[in-house]
Amino acid sequence: MKIPSNLWRRLGLGLLGVVLIVALVYVVMRSGPLAPVRVTVTQATVGSLSPSLFGIGTVEARRAYLIGPTAAGRVSKVLVDVGDTVQAGQLLAEMDPVDLDERAAALDASIARAGSAIAAAQAQRRDAQARSELAAITARRYVELGAQKFMSAGAVEAKQQEQASAEAVVASADANLAAARQDTQRLAAERAGLRQQRDNVRLLAPANGVVISRDAEVGSTVVAGQAVLRLIEPTSLWIRVRLDQGRSAGLVEGLPASIVLRSKPSARLYGKVARVEATSDSITEERLALVAMDTPPAGLSTGELAEVTLTLPTPAPAVLLPNPAMRRQADQVGVWRLEGGKLRFAPVRIGLTSLDGQVQVLEGLKAGDEVVVYSEKELTADSRIKVVDALTGSQP
Amino acid sequence: MISLAGRDILHSWGKFVLTGIGLGLLIGVTLSMAGIYRGMVDDAQALLDNSGADLWVVQQDTQGPYAESSSLRDDVVRSVLGLPGVARAANVTYLTMQVRRSQGQGKGYEGREDHEVRAMVVGFEPGQPGEPGYLVAGRHITRSHYEAVADVRTGFALGDRIRIRRHDYTVVGLTQRMVSSGGDPMVFIPLKDAQEAQFLKDNDAILNDRARTAANPALNRPGVPGLLEAIQASQAANHSVNAVLVQVQPGVPAESVAEPIRRWKHLEAYTRAQMEEILIAKLIATSARQIAMFLVILAVVSAAIVAFIIYTMTLGKIREIAVLKLIGTRNRTIAGMILQQALGLGLIGFIVGKVAATLWAPIFPKYVLLESGDAVRGLVAVMLICALASTLAIRAALKVDPAAAIGG
Numbered sequence: 168m169k170i171p172s173n174l175w176r177r178l179g180l181g182l183l184g185v186v187l188i189v190a191l192v193y194v195v196m197r198s199g200p201l202a203p204v205r206v207t208v209t210q211a212t213v214g215s216l217s218p219s220l221f222g223i224g225t226v227e228a229r230r231a232y233l234i235g236p237t238a239a240g241r242v243s244k245v246l247v248d249v250g251d252t253v254q255a256g257q258l259l260a261e262m263d264p265v266d267l268d269e270r271a272a273a274l275d276a277s278i279a280r281a282g283s284a285i286a287a288a289q290a291q292r293r294d295a296q297a298r299s300e301l302a303a304i305t306a307r308r309y310v311e312l313g314a315q316k317f318m319s320a321g322a323v324e325a326k327q328q329e330q331a332s333a334e335a336v337v338a339s340a341d342a343n344l345a346a347a348r349q350d351t352q353r354l355a356a357e358r359a360g361l362r363q364q365r366d367n368v369r370l371l372a373p374a375n376g377v378v379i380s381r382d383a384e385v386g387s388t389v390v391a392g393q394a395v396l397r398l399i400e401p402t403s404l405w406i407r408v409r410l411d412q413g414r415s416a417g418l419v420e421g422l423p424a425s426i427v428l429r430s431k432p433s434a435r436l437y438g439k440v441a442r443v444e445a446t447s448d449s450i451t452e453e454r455l456a457l458v459a460m461d462t463p464p465a466g467l468s469t470g471e472l473a474e475v476t477l478t479l480p481t482p483a484p485a486v487l488l489p490n491p492a493m494r495r496q497a498d499q500v501g502v503w504r505l506e507g508g509k510l511r512f513a514p515v516r517i518g519l520t521s522l523d524g525q526v527q528v529l530e531g532l533k534a535g536d537e538v539v540v541y542s543e544k545e546l547t548a549d550s551r552i553k554v555v556d557a558l559t560g561s562q563p
Numbered sequence: 564m565i566s567l568a569g570r571d572i573l574h575s576w577g578k579f580v581l582t583g584i585g586l587g588l589l590i591g592v593t594l595s596m597a598g599i600y601r602g603m604v605d606d607a608q609a610l611l612d613n614s615g616a617d618l619w620v621v622q623q624d625t626q627g628p629y630a631e632s633s634s635l636r637d638d639v640v641r642s643v644l645g646l647p648g649v650a651r652a653a654n655v656t657y658l659t660m661q662v663r664r665s666q667g668q669g670k671g672y673e674g675r676e677d678h679e680v681r682a683m684v685v686g687f688e689p690g691q692p693g694e695p696g697y698l699v700a701g702r703h704i705t706r707s708h709y710e711a712v713a714d715v716r717t718g719f720a721l722g723d724r725i726r727i728r729r730h731d732y733t734v735v736g737l738t739q740r741m742v743s744s745g746g747d748p749m750v751f752i753p754l755k756d757a758q759e760a761q762f763l764k765d766n767d768a769i770l771n772d773r774a775r776t777a778a779n780p781a782l783n784r785p786g787v788p789g790l791l792e793a794i795q796a797s798q799a800a801n802h803s804v805n806a807v808l809v810q811v812q813p814g815v816p817a818e819s820v821a822e823p824i825r826r827w828k829h830l831e832a833y834t835r836a837q838m839e840e841i842l843i844a845k846l847i848a849t850s851a852r853q854i855a856m857f858l859v860i861l862a863v864v865s866a867a868i869v870a871f872i873i874y875t876m877t878l879g880k881i882r883e884i885a886v887l888k889l890i891g892t893r894n895r896t897i898a899g900m901i902l903q904q905a906l907g908l909g910l911i912g913f914i915v916g917k918v919a920a921t922l923w924a925p926i927f928p929k930y931v932l933l934e935s936g937d938a939v940r941g942l943v944a945v946m947l948i949c950a951l952a953s954t955l956a957i958r959a960a961l962k963v964d965p966a967a968a969i970g971g
Contacts, residue, residue: 176573183580187914194921195935221706393788411707413690450638450802451755474709490705491698491736495615497813498650524702524735541699543739545612558699559715559737 203553206542208505209492213534215484216521220418220477224408224458226428226469228399231379234370235394236262242383242395249381253372253398260395262368267361274358281351288347292340299333306330376400379469404463405441408475409453416519418443422477424458429472437461440477482519486528492540493517493526502532503539503546510539510548571880571900572907582872583908587915593858593865594920594941598931600854605932607744607842611835614655615692616808617817619833620824626831628657628806629744629838630846637758637804639830646823648815653691654804656757658684659743662750664719665726680717682750683743684727686757692808695751701736707753712736714748727752728760744842746929754804762801772798862944869912869945870952873905877956884960885968898957902950909949913942 196202244261247253306326313323376398383395406426410418420443426436437460444455458475492502494512501514515531532538539546541558572579610629619628620635620643627633635654643652663679687693689704695712701721704710711732713719716739723734732752741749752760764772773795777783783791809832811820821832833841843851877884887897917938924931 173573176576180573180576180580187911187918190918191914194918197921221708223708388785390786390788414707490703491701493703494696498810520705522705524705542697543699545696558739 203551204542204544204546205555205558206503206539206546206552207556207558208537208554209489209540211486211488211528211532211534211536211538213484214487215481216487216519216525216527217481217523218417218479218519218521220410220415220422220479221522222408222410222415222453222456222475222477224406224473224475226404226467226471226473227407228401228469229403229405229457230374230400232373232376232398233392233394234259234372234396234398235389235392236370237367237391239388239390240265240368241388242385245381245383245385245395247378247381247396249378251378253376253378255372255374257372258369259372259378260370262370264365264368267365267368271358271361271365274354274361278351278354278358281347281354285344285347285351288340288344292337292344295333295336295340299330299337302326302330302333370395372398374398374400399469401467402463404467404469405460406438406458406473406475408456408458408473408477409448409451410456410477412447412452412454415454417479418454418456418477422479425476425478426458426460427474428464428467429474430468431464434464436464476522479519482527485518486532486534487525488528488532488538489540490520490524490526492538494546502528503542504532505537505539505552505554510546510550510552512548571883572904579904579908580911582876583911584915586869586872586908586912588919589865589868590912590916590941590945591919591923592916593861594916594933594937595924595927595931596854596858596861597937597941598920598924598933599927599929600851600858601932601934601937602927602930603746603847603851603854604843606742606746606930607847608839609740609742609930610744611838611842613696613741613749614808615694615696615810617811617835618809618821618824619838620652620807620809620828621805621831621833623829623831626833626841626845628655630841633805633831634803635805635807635830637802639828640804640807642828643807643809643824646820648811648820649809650812651692651810653688653693653808654686654754654806655688655693655808656684656686656754656761656805657743658686658757658761659745659747660684660727662717663726665724665731678718680719681747682713682717683745683747684757684760685749685751686754686761686804687751688754692810695736695738695741695749697738698736699739701734703736704751704753705735708756709733710735710753712738712751714741714750715739716742716748717750719750725750727756728763729765730756730760732756740930742930744846758801758804761805762803763799769799866944866948869909869948870955873901873908873949873952874956874959876904876908877901877953877960881960881963882968885963885965888963888965889968894961897960901957901960902953905949905953905956906946909945913945916941 241263242260243263245259246261247257247259253259306329309318309323309326312318313320377400378396379399380397381395382397383389383393389395408424418440420440422440424438424440426438428434428436438458439461440456441459442457444457447454456477458477488502493500493515494503495501496512496514499512499514500517501512504511504513513531513536516529518527518529520526539552542552543558544550546552620639621627621633622635625631625633637654640652640654643649660682661679662682662684685693694703698712699715701712704712709730709732711725711727711734713723713725713734713736715737719725719734719737721734721737724731725734726732727750738749738751741751743749763769776795776798777791782794809820811817817834821834824830824832884897917933920933924933
């Protein structure tokens with residue numbers, strides 16, 4: 168009776184000891200420096216990736232117009248409001264003409280007066296003409312009489328001088344008439360100029376468009392070049408996209424684009440690159456491209472943020488790896504290859520990358536090579552590893 | 564010769580084992596406390612390791628970017644790259660803030676929208692120092708905007724949409740042990756987004772600022788159209804970063820690169836050793852000392868409790884010892900029995916404690932690092948304390964009068 172009980176106790180204690188030792192061994196192997204680093208591996212495959220570029224941009228109007236006066240002045244009329252659709256040539260606003268109308272009236276009066284001056288000059292000319300004709304007839308008769316010796320030479324010469332004087336008076340009257348006519352022309356030109364100035368204070372729409380802002384109201388003074396109204400052509404909306412210079416290789420005109428507007432995150436619009444700017448921003452290190460939409464949606468607002476993905480042409484098939492496999496050791500980019508359970512760092516040269524995280528490996532790896540993708544820790548060549556299917560899920 | 568200790572343990576093994584387990588839990592707490600201290604230091608080390616930098620270039624006369632705030636222009640990196648001995652350099656921003664999950668996509672997100680976590684948002688340039696070195700799931704950032712890589716400790720999953728200031732970011736990758744010196748998990752986002760998140764104000768503040776600028780007659784002159792717009796645009800732009808991370812060329816001492824930066828660029832540059840000094844000796848010094856103080860007290864208390872347990876256990880057997888002495892057992896045998904029991908108790912306690920500490924370590928909200936060195940030191944300390952405590956008990960046992968066995 169006593170011996171079995173003792174045996175039980177011995178067994179129990181022994182079992183407890185074994186359990187404790189097993190637990191300790193398990194704990195030591197699972198954590199601390201002896202524990203293996205859990206990793207996942209994948210095989211390099213040959214395939215084509217679908218490279219694309221990603222950038223963000225704002226909706227802008229390709230053609231926007233600032234409507235304002237060419238000289239400082241006061242706004243006297245604003246006829247349209249924000250949101251109004253206007254036609255080319257439509258009167259949008261008018262500046263105060265100040266004294267332009269009065270100056271036009273004065274010029275009109277001057278032109279009328281110039282007309283009278285012409286009439287007077289014509290009458291004077293006719294008078295001079297008549298005198299000249301009479302002087303010519305008289306002179307001719309005196310010359311004939313002088314030839315028959317009925318008149319002294321002195322009398323004949325006096326009549327000839329009278330004829331020359333009368334002709335000179337005609338020429339003078341001609342010149343007076345021309346001057347009066349030129350004066351009229353000058354006044355007419357001045358009036359036309361004034362009329363243009365008068366027209367210039369009328370602000371007209373240069374193209375069909377929509378008013379997007381009304382910057383000055385009636386009575387406010389604006390300087391030359393300051394906007395009273397702003398117009399855009401709603402049909403000319405496009406997106407100014409900024410792309411990181413480092414990730415803009417392959418950006419050319421005509422690339423197909425997929426656009427997501429911030430106001431409609433679930434709707435996808437399509438378009439293509441209409442222009443690539445020749446200069447890029449050196450401060451933000453971004454390149455600029457303008458993307459036109461195939462069918463701009465109704466109610467699009469300028470200044471709205473848009474995410475744009477440009478699809479590049481598919482390159483030739485190459486060895487592909489997911490980008491977490493790329494590791495950096497000192498100054499080399501490479502991958503951790505798994506060869507017979509051992510890790511070896513293999514430097515690689517990488518090519519294009521796609522937005523879903525695939526990387527082209529140009530050199531340093533063959534299809535079918537086993538490569539570490541995810542790891543719990545930074546790896547070294549003598550890390551003890553344990554290959555698992557996935558790393559998250561089993562860890563908190 | 565029969566083992567007196569073994570027979571005595573067999574006699575009351577339930578009591579012995581329970582005492583051992585109780586002792587073990589106490590040792591487990593002590594080991595965990597040591598682990599918490601080590602974890603704090605390791606968080607600081609991990610922060611430096613993960614940045615992958617040999618040099619930190621920060622604003623002059625600051626100890627940034629972790630211990631103090633530092634602000635640099637983001638074109639400084641170009642002049643740093645031009646210095647001899649510099650292999651790579653990149654801008655980086657750090658911002659500790661609350662990050663919350665916005666509307667998730669798909670099923671399983673109901674009721675998870677309000678998940679919010681304190682995180683250090685890191686703005687980095689992909690492929691440059693500062694990038695997370697390894698992932699545990701997902702992929703690295705490939706878009707230049709609105710993608711994030713989060714530490715698993717944030718609790719975010721792949722595909723989650725998280726909100727940082729005014730933009731939603733998609734979590735595309737998960738990483739592990741990427742923490743700030745305070746132990747907050749990191750969220751990595753593209754640098755340009757991070758610059759915006761750090762310095763762009765909320766809409767109300769922007770509107771107020773615009774109105775304030777417009778009300779200033781010096782900035783809003785009637786005769787200078789466009790001036791106000793230009794000023795307001797310049798107020799909204801930001802070209803600042805917190806630090807430049809520099810990797811030096813292999814074989815070049817970091818200090819030889821740091822020196823010209825300090826002297827000629829009028830910036831501060833810290834090497835790895837100096838940064839460690841700042842983080843460990845300055846940033847986490849008080850909290851680490853707090854934990855260390857508590858650890859010392861806990862160790863002393865644990866030692867005292869172990870000693871008392873062994874002492875009282877021996878006193879509880881005083882009658883049996885008196886009987887042993889009465890039947891002529893040698894003192895050495897009795898002392899050996901007590902010592903063996905004490906050491907056995909200590910061993911059981913240590914194993915239970917180590918297992919318990921390892922099992923509950925992952926549940927702690929902050930990182931608990933159980934170092935093997937600490938465990939070995941703990942084992943030695945436990946054994947030493949047990950041996951010391953048993954000497955007390957042995958003294959008491961040896962002073963027992965054999966007559967007490969029959970004296971009742």
